[in-house]
Amino acid sequence: MHEILDGGGVEVKMKFVLNGRAVSAELKGNERLMDLLWKLGIRSVKEGCSTGDCGTCNVLVDGRLVNSCMMLAVQARNKSVVTVEGISQNEELHPIQEALIEYTASQCGYCIPGIVVTAKYILEKYPQADENMVRQILIANICRCGGYTRIVEAIKSVIESSRR
Amino acid sequence: MYDLKAVPSFDVYVPSTIKELLEILREKHPNAVIYAGGTDLMPMMKRGKIRPEAVVDITGLTELSYVKADNGVYRVGGLTTIQDFATSPLIPEKYFSIKWLTKYFGAETTRNMATVGGNVVSGGERDVPAILTSLDGHVKIVGPQGERLDAPLELKLGHGEIVTELVFPDWGLGSVSWFSKFEKRASNGIGVVTAAVSLKCDDDRVEKARIVLNRVQGKTMGRLTGLEEELVDRRLSSFYLRDLVERHVASIKPAGDFRASGEFRKHVSKVLIVRGLEFCMKYLTGAVSK
Ligand code: FES
Ligand code: FES
Numbered sequence: 001m002h003e004i005l006d007g008g009g010v011e012v013k014m015k016f017v018l019n020g021r022a023v024s025a026e027l028k029g030n031e032r033l034m035d036l037l038w039k040l041g042i043r044s045v046k047e048g049c050s051t052g053d054c055g056t057c058n059v060l061v062d063g064r065l066v067n068s069c070m071m072l073a074v075q076a077r078n079k080s081v082v083t084v085e086g087i088s089q090n091e092e093l094h095p096i097q098e099a100l101i102e103y104t105a106s107q108c109g110y111c112i113p114g115i116v117v118t119a120k121y122i123l124e125k126y127p128q129a130d131e132n133m134v135r136q137i138l139i140a141n142i143c144r145c146g147g148y149t150r151i152v153e154a155i156k157s158v159i160e161s162s163r164r
Numbered sequence: 165m166y167d168l169k170a171v172p173s174f175d176v177y178v179p180s181t182i183k184e185l186l187e188i189l190r191e192k193h194p195n196a197v198i199y200a201g202g203t204d205l206m207p208m209m210k211r212g213k214i215r216p217e218a219v220v221d222i223t224g225l226t227e228l229s230y231v232k233a234d235n236g237v238y239r240v241g242g243l244t245t246i247q248d249f250a251t252s253p254l255i256p257e258k259y260f261s262i263k264w265l266t267k268y269f270g271a272e273t274t275r276n277m278a279t280v281g282g283n284v285v286s287g288g289e290r291d292v293p294a295i296l297t298s299l300d301g302h303v304k305i306v307g308p309q310g311e312r313l314d315a316p317l318e319l320k321l322g323h324g325e326i327v328t329e330l331v332f333p334d335w336g337l338g339s340v341s342w343f344s345k346f347e348k349r350a351s352n353g354i355g356v357v358t359a360a361v362s363l364k365c366d367d368d369r370v371e372k373a374r375i376v377l378n379r380v381q382g383k384t385m386g387r388l389t390g391l392e393e394e395l396v397d398r399r400l401s402s403f404y405l406r407d408l409v410e411r412h413v414a415s416i417k418p419a420g421d422f423r424a425s426g427e428f429r430k431h432v433s434k435v436l437i438v439r440g441l442e443f444c445m446k447y448l449t450g451a452v453s454k
Contacts, residue, residue, distance in 0.1 A: 029176030029219065032206075050168055051207040052274060064247075064276045070206045071277065072199060074176055075223050121272075140271030 014077045018042075019086025027073045033059070033066075036073035037083065044084035044113035048142065055141035056114040058121075059083050065121040065137075084113045087120055095158050096120060103154035107145035115141050119155045123162060131156055168210045175218040182306065182328065185222060189324040190308060193218040198326065200243060201277035203270070204286050228281070228328060231255065240330040242281025246292075247272070249280050258447070261295045261343035261360050268345040268358075281327040284316055289354055290378065292330070293317060294385060295343055298360035298374040301332030317385055338371075339364040340447045342440045346432045348423055356424045357432040361440030365448050368400045375440075377433050379418035388412050388437070400445045409437050 011026040018040065027036050034057050037045050048054035050069045057068045060082040088094045093101075096119045106112045118141055122129050126137070134155050143151065177196065179185040189196060197216035199205055200223060208214045222228070228243035231252040240249055249255075250265035257263065269275055269291050283292040284303055293316040296303070302313040307325030314320075321327070335341070341362040345355035358378040364371045373395040380386035391412035398404075418429040 028173065030171045030173045032171060050210050052203055055271075055273065058273060065273050066277050067273045070202045072176070072202065072219070072221055074178060075199075075202075075221055077178070136267075137272045140273060 012074075014074060016076050016078060017080040019082055020080075025073075029072075029074065031073040032069055033061075033071040033073045033076050033081070034068040036076075037068060037081070042083050042085055044116075046110055046113060048110070048114075053140065053142070054111075054114075055118060055138075056111050058114040058117045058141070060117060060121060063121075063124065065118060065125075082117070082120075084116050087116060094120070095161070096123070096155070099154040099158045100151070103150045103157070105147050105150040105154045107143075107147050111141060111143040111145075115143070115151055115155075119158065122155065123159060127159065127162065129159055134159070167212070169212040171206075171209055172215045174216050177218065177220045178224050179220065179222065180224040180226075182225060182227065182326075185220060185225065185326065186306070186308070186324065188220055189326075193220075194323060196220045198222055198285075200279045200282045201245065201274075203274050203278040204282065204288055222326075233334070236334045236336075238332050238334065240280055242284075242327045242329055243279050244281075245276055246270075246278045246280065246283070247275040249292075250275070258340045259299075260443075261298060261341040261362070264343050265291060265295075268343065268355075280330055284319060284330065285321065285327055289358075290385060291343070291345075291358065293319075294358055294360045294376045294378060295341070296330055296332060297385075297387065298343075298362045298376045299332040299335065299341060300374065301330055303327055304329035304331060335362065335364050335372075338366060338448060340444045342443050344436050344440060346436060354423070357418075357429050357436055359433065359436040359440055361437065361444060363395075363441070363444040363448065365400060368449065370395045370398050370400065372396065373441075375437060377416065377418075377437075379429060379433075380416045382417065382419045388416070390415075391437075395441075400449060402442055402445065405438055405441055409434055409441070413437065 013024055013026055015024045034045055045068055046056040048056035052067045052070045058065055059068045062079050088097055096116050100106050122137055126133055134152055177188045179188055196218035199219045199221045225243055228241040230241040231254050232239040233254045246265055246269050250262055255262055280292050296316045303316050303319055305312050305314055305325050306328045343360045345358040347355050360376040362374040373392045375388045375391055378385050413434040418426050420426040
């Protein structure tokens with residue numbers, strides 16, 4: 001793929017893997033990854049700030065935690081994208097989600113998808129993370145309901161039980 | 165104040181080699197804006213500060229993402245993310261300034277997206293240019309006229325030019341580098357004062373010092389060359405440090421803004437530099453006695 005032209009509103013095709021399934025999608029050059037995900041029916045990804053400050057749009061791209069509001073959709077070509085829809089499969093909740101419920105960490109819930117994806121990233125990338133580390137990475141996930149303490153406790157409990 | 169716009173519509177080019185990229189910039193769209201991590205560009209577009217007609221997504225240029233150490237020189241590809249730069253096993257622990265980017269450069273998401281080349285060219289928070297300057301580093305630029313090197317603080321890109329690499333010499337035995345940022349809010353990595361210090365000693369005598377502040381005159385980043393020179397040949401001791409630093413910081417004139425006044429910045433600059441030098445001394449004398 002050498003170039004994509006979108007000046008005249010032409011849509012281009014792109015292939016990538018979404019939650020483990022190969023997808024081919026039509027998109028315009030100025031679409032953000034977040035916009036494309038919404039078009040494909042992904043509803044967990046939320047737009048909070050649109051400028052990379054709040055973390056409600058966080059997804060994993062090839063295992064890296066990124067803000068889907070800052071990434072152009074074409075930048076995900078040939079990559080693998082994971083959202084909450086891919087973390088809890090077959091209607092079964094992931095232990096992270098179970099813990100968030102157990103600790104009543106979710107209030108309005110708006111920030112929670114971003115938190116779940118971020119927690120998944122911590123579990124995979126930093127399985128030895130202590131509370132400080134968890135807080136350091138969650139620093140850019142804003143929860144307007146202010147549920148931070150319980151969110152951190154919930155994530156800590158998952159890390160601890162995954163170590164056992 | 166917070167008036168966000170829709171992302172403007174533009175053509176997107178997706179080259180997969182440097183050659184293709186230069187061709188696009190030369191022939192197809194000389195005014196195209198380069199999109200790497202997007203952590204600066206997207207907010208600027210959302211705030212209506214920039215409306216590109218064309219965008220070149222360079223994340224397909226995988227050849228520009230690397231960290232190499234060869235013959236006493238470190239080379240970092242322009243598309244290397246801040247996270248990969250900071251955590252590269254090829255860069256030894258004593259380059260604390262680089263390692264601590266994981267602590268001072270924005271959030272994990274930002275570090276996973278933002279690139280070293282992008283930070284040198286357009287970064288709002290210019291941590292990489294500060295650190296690179298404190299290590300006597302240079303920026304490699306490729307364009308229609310071929311290749312050239314430029315100092316990170318004087319960098320000006322001409323038409324059709326791109327940053328391809330950061331280069332800095334290994335400081336060798338008896339050296340250490342330090343970086344710190346005094347910020348108002350922990351998560352966004354925007355510093356009231358940032359300072360980078362590198363020190364090389366022969367036994368306990370200073371051979372070379374580099375000291376960089378984010379604001380020396382107005383909003384301009386720069387070195388404190390007077391202080392650097394006065395440190396050379398001195399023996400390491402915190403005894404004279406405070407006075408010496410105070411004397412040199414007295415001549416800087418950092419601009420004030422809504423984050424802090426110029427006076428306050430000046431005070432914090434002094435505190436950070438003393439801290440940096442003390443850290444370097446402790447590290448080096450500890451290492452010497454081992
Ligand atoms: S919407 Fe992406 S970080 Fe806030
Ligand atoms: S639960 Fe409401 S924003 Fe976090």
